Amino acid sequence: MTEIVLQTTNLSKRFGGIEAVKNLSLEIHSGEIFGFLGPNGAGKTTSINMICGLMAPDSGEVLIHGKSIRGDGGITRRVGVCPQEIILWERLTCFEQLEFIGEMYGLPAKEARRRSDLLLAEMNLEEKRNAQARTLSGGLQRRMNLIMALVHDPEIVILDEPEAGLDPQSRVRVRQFIQSLARRKTVILTTHNMDEADRVADRIAIIDHGELLRMGTPSELKRTIGEGDVVEIRLAGDASQRESALAAAKALIPQADARLDEDLLTVRMLDAVGHLPDLMERIRDSGARAADMRIRENTLEDVFLQLTGRRLRE
C-alpha cells in the first residue's frame, strides 16, 4: 500500500453564516494525482488554501507525513501551489520570475537558475525566457503560472483549475505536463471540468457545498451510479409528448435509470445498443420524435448529477 502523504481530518471553515468546508477528511497517497471535483463555489479553493497553509481552519487538521502543518515553517518547501488566477510579476521576464520565486522558497541562487531553465524547457517556454510576463499570451501566462509552483521541486503539487482559460494547444501541453508529474510528485488537482479530472486523476473526491460527497477512482465512481451505457435522445415535440416518451422508456426497461431534462431524454441501461430499436419505436408511438441521438459511457458528470440532482456547470 502506498504511503499517505497528506491527510486532512474533519477540516472545517466558515465565512460568516456560510459553511464553506464541512468536516473534510481525505487521505492522499504518495505519487498519485488526486482530483478535487466540484462546481464553482463548492469549497475546493478554500480546502486548498487550508491544505497549503494560507488559511487557518476553524477546526480539524492538515497532516503531511503524519505531522501537523500548524507551526511547521518547512511546509512551504514541500508544497507547490498553482493558483487558479494567473499570478505573475508583470515586468519580470519568465526566467527572472522563476529565479526570484525559487530564491523566495529558499533555493540557492545557482540552483534556482538551473531549475528555472529546466522548467522553461519542459514547458516549451525557452523562447520566451527573456520576455516580460505582460507580453505573453494568456495561454503562455498560464503555463508560466504552472511551473512557478514547481521551481522549488516540491513533494506535493497543488494545481487549482490549471486548464481554466487555456487554448486547445496549451491545454494538451499542460495535461501532458501534469501527467508527466505523476509518480514523481503527489498532485492535487482541483477542477470543475469532469473530462479533465477523468482523464488525468488517479482518484477523485467529489465535493459540493463544502461537503465530500464521494471519493474513489474514476471507474469506481462511475460504477456507483450503475453499469452500462447512457443513451441521450434530444426530443422534438411538445411537453406532453416528451413526458409520454419518458414514461414509454421507463415502461420498456424498468430497471433502467431514465430522466428527462427539458428536451433531453437520458436513459442509463445495460446493453443499450440492443434495446435501442425498441426504445426508438416506443418514442415514436408516444407522439414525440428523436431529433438527435447518441450513446456514450457513464461520465463523472452523471455521477455528480446522481449525487446532487444537478449538473456541474449549473
Added chain:
Amino acid sequence: MKILAVARKSLIELLREPMLMGMVLLTPLAFLLVYGFAYQTPHLKTYRVLATIEAEAGNDAVEYLRSLTYPDGRPVFAVEIAADPVKIDPALRDRAAAAFLTIEPGTNGVLFSYTLRGDALFADFLSASSILESRLSGYLLDAEGISLPVRVVENSIPALSFGTRTDFSVYAPGLLVFAVLLLVPQTALLLGREMRTRTIRRLQLSGVSSVEWLGGIGLSQLVMAVLQIILFLIGLMLFGLDYTRALIPIFVASFLTALSAVGAGLVVGCFIQNDSQAVNLGASVTMLQVFISGSFFPMPLQPLFHLFGHEIAWNDAFPATHAMIALQQAVTYGADLSRIGFRLAAAAVLSVMFFLAGALLFQWKVFRAAKSTS
C-alpha cells in the same frame, strides 16, 4: 539572501518603468531648475515706495532715499511720487509697492514728519519700513547736527563656511526633503502592485517573512534615495551652491529622511488595494510631511517643551522636520556633524520608529492571513 533578491527584483521592476523613475528622479530636478533660476541672486531687493510730499524739505529727503544703494550699486529704493491718491491702496493691497511714505511739515522746529503705510503681513513692507525708518530718522538727526547712534548697513549675510546666502540656498534643503519624500508614494506603489496583481499571495505561499520582504523593498528604495540625493547634489552644484564641506551631514540627513519615507510608504501600503490608491494616498502623505516639516514654508509653532536645549513643537514628531533643520544648517551654513548632532539623532530615532511601525502594521494587516497558520 532573500532581502537582496527582493531588493534586486524591486529595482528591476522600477527600471522597467520609466514614468515612475522619472517621477521620482526628475521631478525634484525640475523644481531645482525652477528655484535655481528664480532665486539665484542674493536677497537684496530694490523696494518700490510710493510717496506724497507735503513739506518743502521732503523733496531732498526723497532724493536722499533714491541715492541709497547696496554695496553692489543697486538702489535700495525706487521712490515714486504718487500722483493719483486713489491708486495708492490698491498698489499696497496688490503688493505692487512695498510701502507708502507721506512726508508732512514738521512741528517744533523739526524739518518734517513722516508716516509709513503698508501691509504688515508683507515681508517687503517689514524690510522696507525698517530701512526707511532708520534712514529717515538719521536724515532728520543729521539735519540738526546730531549723529545717529546706530549705523545701518544693508548687506547680504555671508554663509558660515561658504559662498553668499541666497534665497536659493534657503530653499534647497526643502527641495531635497521633498525629493526624498517622493519615496513615500513609490514605496506604497510597489506594495499596491503586489496586492493588485496578487503576487503577494505567491510570496505568502513561499514562506518568505514580512521582515525579509519589506526589508528588501526598503533596501531597493534606499538605493533609489541614494541615486536621488546624488543627482540632487549635482544639481545644486551646477547652480553654484558649494556644499562639499558639509557633504556627510547632508547625506546622513537625506538618508534618514529616506528611511522615514520608506516607513511612511509601508504605512500607506496598509490602507490601499491597488496602484492608483498608492499614488494618491502616498502623494498626500508626502505633501503633508513637506508642509509639516517646514520644507517649503516655515511653520509658526509654539514650542511644547525643551529637549537638550532645543525647542520641541508638535511637528518635531516627524523625522522630516529634524532632517529639514539639519539640512538647512548644513546646506546654508556648512554646519558640521557636531552642530546638527541633535537633529540627526532625532531624525534617526524617529525614522527607525517610522520604519518599524510601518513594517509591523503591514505585517499585521497584510501578512496576518499567512501568519495565522504558523
